[in-house]
Amino acid sequence: MNLYDDVKFIKGVGPKFEEKLNKCGIFNALDLLLYFPRDYDYIEDNMSIESIDENEKIILTCRVCGIGKTYRTNTRKLLSQIIFTYNDVTVVGKWFNSPYVVKSFKDNETYNLLGKFKRIGNRIEVINPQIVNKECVTRNIVPIYPLKGDLTSKSISKIINNVFNEISIEENLPAKILKKYNLCSLEDAIKEIHFPSSKVSLQRSIQRLKFQELFNYSMKLLILKDKFKHNNSGIAFKISDELALLKEKLPFTLTKAQSKVVREILIDEKKHVPMNRLVQGDVGSGKTIVAIIAMFNVYKNGYQSVMMAPTEILAMQHYEEVKKILSPFDVDIELLTGSTSAKEKKRIKEKIRLDMPVIVVGTHAVIQEDVVFGKLGMAVTDEQHRFGVQQRNRITSSNNKADVLVMTATPIPRTLALYLYSDLDISIIDELPPGRKRIITEYFREQSRDDAYKKVHSELQGGRQAYIVCPLIEEDTDKKLNSVESLYNELSQGILSNFKVEIMHGKLKPKEKDEIITRFKNKEIDVLISTTVIEVGVNVPNASCMVIENSERFGLAQLHQLRGRVGRGKYQSYCFLIANIKSKTTQRRMEIMTESTDGFYISEQDFKLRGTGEMFGFRQHGDSGLLLADFIEDIDILKAAFKEAGVLLSSEAEEIKKLCMSLEKSLVKSSRFICFN
Structure with missing residues (x-):
């Protein structure tokens, strides 16, 4: 096979x-x-009653001694109960909303029950246990897969x-590296992650696979960097005389940081080597205008530019801004998204196939196979981490002469950026436009949340609008977290009943989300209760306050990104963090948010806190290709893997060269970073 x-x-x-x-x-x-x-599931079989830990799943072999009736509880749930005995102790099995389960049991028969058993007085209780067979009983560690249907x-x-x-799985790392870092073989790692023989061997397999991912990630970036370095067939653009006029006609003066980054980009544009640059800038620092200036110069050289955004609403915002900024000039600008009509798509695709200058703003629609640029000079991708290396390259794969400009508002610690973006030159806009009011941030403990909503009420009475962010869509009684739906019911019928409240979440279709955002922008909605789908790009100047429920559940970088949705207009803005503070680390994170609105400072503090074992900071998204490794938590593995990848690629040994070539071929074929030769 x-x-x-x-x-x-x-x-x-x-x-x-x-x-x-x-x-x-x-x-x-x-x-x-x-x-x-x-x-x-880490399963212990038939433990003594004294050693039962209610937080761990175990298997108890119990005998049925009574089958109870199914009835409705006060909360309208169906409850089925069966009474068992285990070593002369009564065990009560409870199943919610599963009336059929009682048919699985027969009086006086013995069953292996898997679940979390809890001691209550002289008896034991277990909620929704599973019946498991003897094969499962013999395994102490049982894998749980993400399932559908x-x-x-x-x-x-x-x-x-x-x-x-x-x-059989062939090894693809040199024996020297395996020995140096005490790594198991690739085949053993894959087998152990699916069929662990012990906790120790499982950890070794995860360690090996994390190293493999980050090693291959580093290899891919270093290979890309080398290709760019030796690619002298780029387009050497001239600096257009109209750039000075464009800067004069801007409705604002560029900050020193913006001017510096524009200079760095224009120097790149003049070179024969294609530009490959990342622009890091905090929320509201003015990255988009920098990209517009760069694309304008490319356009005036007779070439095409494409600007790709992660969402339709953000693509539309960019399109409107590009049109507004370049309105004094005769520039052809097009918008291409998933909701563009079929007729319009056909017209735009036919136009960009031609050898004619045009600026195209769009979403993933611009990287479809049938979108072919006739004369692409520059590709701009916004919110880098939402696209990843794979999609970043797809847009320029058939246009390898084009300059690449990547923009991100995610402030990444400089230490980490050296590894994550080693294939890119980095520019930083570390200055906000003058006159921008600092967002006032306060945190409230759970018991004081009413005080936060009184402040929101005051802002709404003044004609402003508000965001309320929470981690869940639907109520989850187990996790005790506030949800979009429960908050909507509470607030729309309570303290905010005099205002128009709407909800938005990731389960809505893109068109539905866009319609809600448009209504919010048009002031038809006063309060938008949402999950983190409003994290990127939404720009509503009249929104002056945000409440983030269960703030302890979010990383600092994400809290900062969310906060950036307010403070985009002329009004004083506020961010209220409501947190269930149970540790000093959580309290420190809330304090960091109140101390500073500087994303780079926050990212560095976030990085320092990473060793506490809590979930912090920059998180790669699903399209990063990483399955196990985490850039923050596994920074030490990343450093080692990056170093070894560099050593391997520079090796002159024939055997190592063959290994590198084989790995490169596998990486080209795969969208993931664990790949086999």
Whole structure:
């Protein structure tokens, strides 16, 4: 069997099973091997009553001694109960909203129950336990896979085992590196992550795979950097005489930081080597105008530019700003997004195929296969971490002469940026436009949250608007977190009942989200309760305050990004953080947010706090290609992997060169950074 063989060729996979796997993004044997468990059950079998830990799942072999009736609780849930005995102790099994479960049990029969058992007085209780078979009982660590439909972790484990019976995995790191960092083989790592033999071996496998990911990530970036370095076939643009006139006609004066970055970009544009530059700038620092100036110069040289944004609403904002800034000049500007009409798409695609200058602003729609630029001179991607290396390169793959400008408002610690963006030259806009009022940030403990909403009420009475952000869409009783829906019910019927309140979340269709944002911008909505979908790009100058519920659940970088949605107009703005503070670290994080609005300072503080084991900071998104590693938490692995990748690529040894070539081919084929030769 080949790793790239279709899943239908795996023993035990029929047409229906294949369809279910496809829905999980599993199309071949490699996809299956890289479909890692999201968690594990660490199971102890038939423990003594005294050693039961209610936070850990265990298996108890219990005998049924009574089957109770199913009835409705005060909260309208269906409750089914079965009474068991275990070593002469009464065990009460409770199942909610599962009336059919009682049919699975027979009086006086013995069953292996898997669950979290809790001692209450002289008896034991367990909620929604599973019946497990003897095969499961023999395994102490059981993988839990991310599932869709009626797939089960057991069925996935079974076919993964069938794949291991058919293939062997070739090692793709030199023995010297494995020995130096005490890493297990790639084959052992893949096997152990799916079928752990012990906690120690599982940790070793995860360590190896994290190293593999970050090593391959580093390899890819260093190879890209080398290619750019030796690519002398770029376009050497002239500096247009009209640039001075454009700067004169701007409705504001560029800051010193903006002017410095513009100079760096224009110097790059004059070179024969294609530009590959990252512009880091805090929220509201004016990155977009820098990109517009760069694209304007390319346009005046007779070339095309494309600016790609992660969302339609942000693409529309950029399009409107580009049109406004360049309105005194005769510049052809187009907007291409997923909701552009078929007729318009056809017209725009036909236009950009021609050898004619144009500035195109769009979303992922501009990197589809049927979008071909006839004379691309510059590609600008906004919010870098939402696209990742893969998509960044797709836009220039057939236009390798084009300059690349990447913009991000995510302040990344300088130490980390050296590794994450080693293929890019970095420019930093570390200055906000003059006159911008500092956002006043306060944090409130959970018991004082009413005080925060009184302040919101005051702002709304003054004609302003407000955002309220929470971590969940629907109520989750287990986690005790506020949700969009529960807050809407509480606030729209309570303290904010005199105002128009609306909700927005990630489950809505893009068009629905855009309509809500448009209504919010047009002041048809006073309060927008949302999940973090408003994190990027939404610009509503009249919105002067934000409440972030359960602030302890967000990383500092994300809190800073969210806060950046207010303070974009002439009004004094506020950010109120409501947090369940249970540790000094959480309190310190809230204090950092109140101390500073400087994203770079916050990112450095975030970086210093990373060792506490809590979830902080910059988080890569799904399109980064990383499955296990985390840039912040695994910075030490990243440093080591980056160093070893550099050593390998500079090696003259024939064996190492062959290994590098093989790895490079695998990286080209794969969208992930764990790949096999």
